[in-house]
Amino acid sequence: MAICLSHSGVSSYASGTRSNEIYVGTTDGISLLKRGGDGQWQAVDQLLGGYHICSLSIEPTTGAMLAGTHNGGFAVSTDRGATWEFRNEGLASQNVFAVASSTVGDEIRVYAGIEPAHLYVSKDMGKTWVELDGLRKAPNIDDWTFPPPPHEAHVKHIIFDPADPECIYACVEQGELLRSTDGGATWEDMLSRAGVVDEAEGDAHRVVVRPSHPNELFMPTGFGLFFSDDKGKTWKNIKERTPWIGYPDPMVYDPNRENVMFVAGGRRNPGFWIAKQNASASVARTTDGGATWELAMNGLPETFTASIEAMCLDSYEGGCSVYLGTTDGDVFCSDDDGQSWSKIVSGLPPVSKGVHYMLVQGKMGGPPPQ
Template sequence: MRIYAAYDDGLRVVDPATGAVETRLSGQRVECLSVAHGEVREDADGATDPPRVLAGTFGAGLFRSVDGGSRFACVTASTLGPDGSGPDAVTAVATSPHDPDVVWIGTEPSRAYRSVDGGETAERVDGLTDLPSAAEWSFPPRPDTHHVRWIEPCPADPERWLVGIEAGALAVTADGGERWTDRPPGSRRDTHAMATHPDAPDRVYAAAGDGFAESGDRGDSWRVRDAGLDHGYVWGLAVDPGDPDTALISAAESATAAHRRGEAYLYRYRRDEGFDRLDERGFPTGEGTYRAVLASGRAPGEIWALSNRGLFVTRDAGDSFEQVPADLPDRAARALSVA
């Protein structure tokens, strides 16, 4: 197993068994990650191919590793951005669960691209910036721009994708980008992360600056869920691999508390119970803690959490956490993936 942690100065590849850390893409601001698990080879030894890692950077484009993160090469450089001039930033990337060669890429300014060769090349997905809400999109720290913050594939439909714009809209396509639904009823305006589970393919969770929401119809409509949630600025999100009804989120009272002042918390969401704040479970929260990024593991109950206080894992869906003794930066990470 490897853990991939994206920071503003590079990518850290962590061996959780030993705590060893290797830095890749040094000096690059890594914004987003997508990891496709290696396939089992149909040969005599039945070995598994290494995972493919995609890392989007702010200003240098998309990088790909086909050997689990040992080496990276820049890809799609000639096909992203206006007239192939390259994007200002790659801010979101997602791999289809139906076909690992299908990759969607989001950028700043807000554009979406689709690759059918594992990220080697990409073509623009039209229509997104023609949505009625596009004139209202704006990212507060850089108000003259905006970006695709998250892309989520549907586990039951290879043509359905959900795209979160920071900030201003959630957009859904049911036909691979030919047509779009702008701001489905109840959807959030500032989506930071979304999550699905193959055992509940119609359900989508969304963590947003304006709350936590859930869809039961693949993103066509949404309901806010906030029972027990004392902090409305939600950032990180991961679903229990063994239970689609259970998810963990990171949250704070505001963007300032989450990113600048450092006062963030961790919650567990259960659909039949609402939210439960996970204080004193082994994961640091409260004063001095920036918002965590989260990633589902590979076993029931296993969820990884990373903040400026370190890398932690729960194997019981949040009842308890243990820290990985890895030498990681003491600042907020941008993204987290597990393979």
């Protein structure tokens, strides 16, 4: 089974055997990595060259590959990436941050989150899109923004309740965490109602929900890692459990051992990366469902200047493999639950959401530190 490594695509996989193919979303298309019989990885192909890939996934029923790009909109491939078709009819922007799919009955639904922050659904694999405009009725919408120009918030991440495909979580950066229980027709604002929108600055990076713990939500934000044990009614910032990571973003869990999770991010927010061209990135691991965390850095650079922009976990019988993609164009892997890491491929285009790679590489100014 092939898996994908991208900023806001599917990140946790479960299969009978370890995957030997990874599609990596980069600022210049998709790099296809393959593991040879000697266990060594190589980049063997580049797909969708010229497009900045933010979200990448494989729809499980049809096997179609779904890509959200920063400069071309939504693209789909039905032949394992050999050819692609852009399908943007109905989308107001071709800056697509997040793509996700779900199956309701026999119907496959594909969702696209864009910048400015609007959400769309397609029931014909992207041939036509309909806006879910209830998302725009959040009470704090006038406060939605984003530090770099054009200062427009975006829908950064989309997931579904594992037990109910009609229950959708949409993360707006920066603005709000929203949830719909009716397939996207209506939405509730989860941070404002819980009274933590100011503490989190509405900066919801993503939400992690594990099937056997449906009431527990983890939410990496620009202001720490938040946790809810009552399905979002109340939240607690548990940043003291991961003091090395002040700006958490990528987060995965092992579908076969759900208490095993990983989170990664920079020591401080991107406003601090610019001067020293250093994200001071770290990876942390928990084996008890988030009660305690420890650094998992053995084999990673001692001074990790790049930003870790993507992480995925491939779970299989007997263990799991965790993969990291960075703004330096490196991919790291751990086959032993994060006890050790190795660089499996280097020299790819940056793996990056938006302009993060430019901030770390000193190619542009940015927002002042907060």
